[in-house]
Amino acid sequence: MLNITLYLLQRVSAAMMVPFVLVHLVVMIIAVNGGLTATEILSRTQGSLVWMLFYGGFVIAVSIHAAIGVRVIAYEWFGLNGRWLSVFTWTVGALLLFTGLQAVHAVTATPL
Amino acid sequence: MPDTSELTVTIQRGDQHDQHMDTFTVPAFSNQTVLDVVSWIQQNEDPTLTYRFACRVGMCGSCAMMVNGVPRWTCRTHVKNALKGQYLEIAPLRNLPVIKDLVTDMDPFFDKWIDAEGHHHASLTRNDEFAAITPTNPKRMTANEGIECINCAVCYSACDTVKNNAEYLGPAALQRAWTLLNDDRDEQDETIIDAVSGSSGCHNCHSMGSCTVYCPNELDPMSAIAGLKRETTKRALRRRR
Numbered sequence: 001m002l003n004i005t006l007y008l009l010q011r012v013s014a015a016m017m018v019p020f021v022l023v024h025l026v027v028m029i030i031a032v033n034g035g036l037t038a039t040e041i042l043s044r045t046q047g048s049l050v051w052m053l054f055y056g057g058f059v060i061a062v063s064i065h066a067a068i069g070v071r072v073i074a075y076e077w078f079g080l081n082g083r084w085l086s087v088f089t090w091t092v093g094a095l096l097l098f099t100g101l102q103a104v105h106a107v108t109a110t111p112l
Numbered sequence: 113m114p115d116t117s118e119l120t121v122t123i124q125r126g127d128q129h130d131q132h133m134d135t136f137t138v139p140a141f142s143n144q145t146v147l148d149v150v151s152w153i154q155q156n157e158d159p160t161l162t163y164r165f166a167c168r169v170g171m172c173g174s175c176a177m178m179v180n181g182v183p184r185w186t187c188r189t190h191v192k193n194a195l196k197g198q199y200l201e202i203a204p205l206r207n208l209p210v211i212k213d214l215v216t217d218m219d220p221f222f223d224k225w226i227d228a229e230g231h232h233h234a235s236l237t238r239n240d241e242f243a244a245i246t247p248t249n250p251k252r253m254t255a256n257e258g259i260e261c262i263n264c265a266v267c268y269s270a271c272d273t274v275k276n277n278a279e280y281l282g283p284a285a286l287q288r289a290w291t292l293l294n295d296d297r298d299e300q301d302e303t304i305i306d307a308v309s310g311s312s313g314c315h316n317c318h319s320m321g322s323c324t325v326y327c328p329n330e331l332d333p334m335s336a337i338a339g340l341k342r343e344t345t346k347r348a349l350r351r352r353r
Contacts, residue, residue, distance in 0.1 A: 001277065004348050007315035007341070072316075076276035 001075040001085065006068050013065035020058040045107050052108035059100030067093030117198065119191065121149055123161065124203040128210045133201075134158070146179050146186035146194055150202060150214065163214040170328065173264030177214050178203040183269040185328040205269040221265045224281045229307040230288035235299035243297045255294035258287045258336050260329050267323035267333050279312040283323035283333035286314050290336035293343065305347055314340040 002010070031041060045051045071089040074080040080088055117140045122133050136153050147165055154161040165175035170188040177186050179194045180201050194200065208216035225231070236243065245252050267283040268274055274282050289308050292298045308314045314337050323333040 001279075001311055002315040003311045003313065004309040004315060004344050008345065008348060011345075076273070 001072060009064055010068040013061040016061040017065065020061060042107065047110040048108055052104060055104045055108065056101065059097065059104055063093045063096040063100060066096055119149065119198050119200055121153065121200045121202065125213050127212050144191045146184065146189045146191055147175050149191060149200065150186065162212045171262060173262035176205055176264040176266050178206055183266040183326050185264055185266065188328065205265055207269050207274045208265065218265060221268050224285040225288055227307065228281045228285035228289040229304045230285050230292065233298050233300035233303065245296055251294040251296060255291040258291040258331055261287060261331060262329060264328065266326050266328055270322035270326040272320055272322060273316055273318055277316055280316045281312050283337065286340060287333040287336040290340050305344055308340050309344050314344065
């Protein structure tokens with residue numbers, strides 16, 4: 001149930017995620033190593049455009065990649081087909097994008 | 113010389129709607145193929161047993177069956193290499209509709225060869241010169257790696273993606289498309305690329321590799337499909353530029 005367009009989108013989003021995952025893990029380990037509190041972390045991320053773009057891009061890549069991956073599982077294992085398969089794919093993608101961007105906003109936007 | 117031992121052979125019987133297993137006791141010989149066993153049962157125990165074979169030497173691709181859960185060309189499979197203890201379970205090829213007993217309907221398999229544009233697209237006429245292609249031409253060498261397919265459908269039957277995605281063109285048809293794409297005498301590259309780029313095309317392959325593991329002619333359809341993925345990707349990116 002993958003055509004060339006979906007295949008390319010999934011490969012490109014996977015390639016995008018490689019640096020995102022590596023930086024995310026390394027920074028997380030280094031940051032927590034010294035015993036940072038949540039408040040201290042938020043004080044560094046809130047208002048930071050760099051972290052907003054970084055995690056915003058991460059969330060977009062994840063939403064595309066996961067929606068297509070789950071689409072294949074839904075088709076091959078649960079027989080979801082046709083229009084409902086498209087609806088399902090878009091719903092998964094939109095849900096991940098919405099919740100992910102909400103989290104990015106909470107962590108990186110300047111608090112009121 | 114027959115051994116004193118015997119084989120216990122269970123065979124799937126019936127059509128698509130009504131299936132059961134029949135068990136037979138078959139004399140074991142020191143030199144015996146799975147097809148020999150099936151023929152012995154048909155000739156000595158049950159003349160109604162239906163199965164398919166022709167050449168008996170691994171060329172025609174008509175005798176493939178599931179043997180102890182594994183797709184095999186039965187005429188070239190020695191019983192001793194397929195046995196579990198003294199037990200053989202023989203069933204029709206997986207992923208294809210059963211007509212009767214061990215005979216499957218191969219239509220979906222061959223229809224997909226056509227859907228994958230797995231046929232020669234000629235452009236020259238008999239009045240044109242031959243296209244001169246040397247045996248060392250790299251594209252020719254790539255095509256050569258896949259052309260010894262005997263259409264036995266063992267790869268199609270082994271493929272878990274085909275099992276879960278009935279629309280998927282499958283390893284044999286895609287490998288055929290790949291050989292034609294690398295054949296300089298075939299003039300419709302774009303037709304082939306379009307045929308394998310759709311929702312039933314090569315991008316559905318999960319690279320699990322059962323096709324390559326079970327191909328009785330030791331071909332490598334998984335790598336052929338990987339080649340198609342690379343080539344379709346290159347051309348798609350070029351088209352978008």
